[in-house]
Amino acid sequence: MKNTPPLQRDPAFRAAFQAHELENRVSTGKVAALLVAVLMPFGATLDWAVYPERLAFFGWIRLGSSVLACGIWYLLTRPWGIRHHRGLGFATAWLPAICICWMIYDREGPASPYYAGLNLILLAISLVVRWNAVESAIAVGGVILFYLATCMLHGPWDRLDGRFAANCIFMVETGIIVVVGNHFFNRLRQRDFATRYELAQRKQELEAALTRLREAEAQLVQQEKMASLGVLSAGIIHEINNPLNFATTNLFALRKKVAALPAAEQAEIDEILDDIEDGLVRVKNIVSDLRLFTHPDSGDLESVDLGEAVQAALRYLSGETPDSVQLEVRVPPGLAVRANRNKLVHVLINLVENSLDALRRKSFQGETPRIRITAGTEKDRVRLEVWDNGPGIAPEHQARVFDPFFTTKDVGEGMGLGLSICYRLMQECQGSIRVQSEPGRYCQFTLEFPTPSSQPDLQPGTHA
Structure with missing residues (x-):
């Protein structure tokens, strides 16, 4: 384990590699089964040329092998077969080996040229399936043992001459090459997967960093707009x-x-x-x-119970909320944020009012107008979401909703300052606000605050 790279000792990497290997093993197992199903009957042309008198008998053997190989292929498409892919892989390798050994036993034994078919199986173990060294050794050893048992059972012993010894030596040497080659090929596959896995991780990290940079850039641009508006x-x-x-x-x-x-x-x-x-x-x-x-610095920051602030905003709007609108509030009891209570209530009133206005502009058929307010914690942040199933915001408008004086309402229905004020107030609370919407389906505003414990203590008269 001392020479194992740190990444390959990572449990997440090992789990991902095992899942990747399982997919490859099942896939190559299917290919191997199909090769057996096709090539075994195709070998009847060899029977016709070498053993025409046994063409029918060998044909039945080949057909049975092909049917069993198709069965293995089918099992590998099912959950049970995927769980037992290793055993089915050995069966795929040994099935044609047993059939070829049967033919060898039926004819000349060690003198049969069909021994070459067993070398083809060893070649397939090396090139087709995805096995490690131990699994390859088991498969190769099984093929060699089948051949040895066939020749010994065929007898007589005096016919186990130099040709038999040469065949065995060639098969053993081929098997060693297969096992060693699969061992190094398996290590190469693991390194290749490790490289791609690490690249995928780095890509995710870069994408996350790029997203954070874009959000920070948008926040800075918005702050500049607010500062300019303040002076004006x-x-x-x-x-x-x-x-x-x-x-x-x-x-x-x-x-x-x-x-x-x-x-x-x-x-x-x-x-x-x-x-x-x-x-x-x-x-x-x-x-x-x-x-x-x-006057961005007016009002001290304090620990504010989020549930109480939400209820205060809803009480203020109780006379404006139609009975047809379904209000859902899911805020954990005791969840607190560092903010100015009056400003937080002002933000919530503004967002809920916008939701109510949006619901009035949408025609509902078979759907209930809904406003959902949910909150929860994530690491050292508190998140509050105000969601409605109104008409949503067009994609080309989403980047501008926090701009001062930007509005899509008719003249006289608003100056376009509401969300800009919400943005400014959230900045004062060291929080953030963003919008997510799908036109025709929903609109969601997300407020994020640091938890009171994660913020530095503020002295009276000092504000974010």
Whole structure:
């Protein structure tokens, strides 16, 4: 074992190699069985040339061997045969050897030229099947013993002359070559498999590393977008807030003035004022959303019970959730993350609201609208998934859903800041958010947080 390479001592590698060898052994065993089934009857042409008087008898022997070989092939296609492939392999090698020895016994014994057929079997053991040295030695030894027993039973002993000795020596030498060749060929196969196995492992590692790099690149690009938006938003908020306050104050004063007008005129003006107030409220909401980008460090991080945060978000949306929507929540009790509770609830509300909007846009036939919220741990990360069976997101839009002001909704239904805010809030919690969707079937947002124990302690006023 000291000279065994470390990889070949790895249990995973050994299991993979054994599975690979089993597949090859069964495959080559089938080939060997088919060769016996075809070549044994074909040998009748040799019988016609050498022993025409025994053509019929030898023909029955060859036909029986061929039928048995077909049976072995069939067994190798079944689970039982695969489990006993080694024994069936020996049977495949010894079946034609027994038939040839029978013919040798029936004719001249050691003087029969059919001894050459046994060398063909030894050649097949070397070239066709995938055996190790021990298995090859057993198969070769069996063939040689059959020949020795046949010649001794045929007798007389005085006919076991130099030709018999030469035949035995040639068969033994051929057998040694077969065993040694299979031994080194088996080692070569193992090295080749080890090389391919190691390359496959390296490929998987490189693909995983490339995936992580692409995700990191996407995160960095998104962070740059958020930083640029934050700088822009700070100026916009300052410029909008002052005239917005003036307009709100004057609207209040205007409503007081309208109260003194006749009732008929009040109804028409109140409708106009309501429209103005709706517009101002909408502007205030946009400013409020933009403010989240300009104050990324507000709010301390703490250990937050994920189940409680999910329930708080669902309670907030209880009035907006139709009875037709099936809500499934599977969050392990006591599962905690390091986050700001209010911001986490804000993210969950936003994602569930998006799911509800998506379900309203899909026509369900024979399927129940569903939203599923699940959570669990993976190593030092906590994963929360919000899934719905709505219309999903088109592939060309998935890379942009976290961009500020990107939306596929109609005008007036949203500014396209919701998911951008979710992205920013997850960054503040040292977490991440990503989307996975199949148009027409589902959409899933995955939030990942470090567990509280895996994050460094944060002092008050210090945030991720």
